[in-house]
Amino acid sequence: MTLLTIITWLIIGLVIGAVAHLLVPGRQRIGLILTVLIGIVGALVGGFVTAALLGAGHVIITFIVSLIVAALLISAVSHPRSRLYHRRRRHLLR
Numbered sequence: 520m521t522l523l524t525i526i527t528w529l530i531i532g533l534v535i536g537a538v539a540h541l542l543v544p545g546r547q548r549i550g551l552i553l554t555v556l557i558g559i560v561g562a563l564v565g566g567f568v569t570a571a572l573l574g575a576g577h578v579i580i581t582f583i584v585s586l587i588v589a590a591l592l593i594s595a596v597s598h599p600r601s602r603l604y605h606r607r608r609r610h611l612l613r
Contacts, residue, residue, distance in 0.1 A: 524575070528566040531582070532559030532589075539589035547597035557596065561589025 536558020540547060549557075565585025569577055 524566070525563070528562045528585075529559055531585070532562030534558070535562050535565075535582070535585045535589050536593075539586055539593050542586065542590045543594045543597070547593055549593065549597050553596065554593065557592045558589050561585045561587075561592060564588045 533555055536554045536556070539558060539561060540549075540554050547554075562585045565583075565588050566581050568588075569581040569584050573580065
């Protein structure tokens with residue numbers, strides 16, 4: 520994998536974070552920066568997984584896998600029973 524490929528995944532991660540935020544039902548009380556970071560992580564994980572399993576060049580499959588990963592991460596972070604959610608709530612209430 521080249522550096523250009525990784526930079527492309529990072530840029531696509533911005534879009535993936537926004538779309539994944541829209542895919543998760545209900546209200547997510549996470550900010551824009553956390554949404555973008557989760558999108559970037561989803562794009563990188565999706566890119567590495569599809570490249571490892573299928574090889575390079577599967578753009579649509581990579582995008583779908585990245586969306587699924589990012590949506591799962593957003594729902595895990597914004598779910599009221601998650602530890603990260605409670606940690607952030609305590610920090611915001613101070």
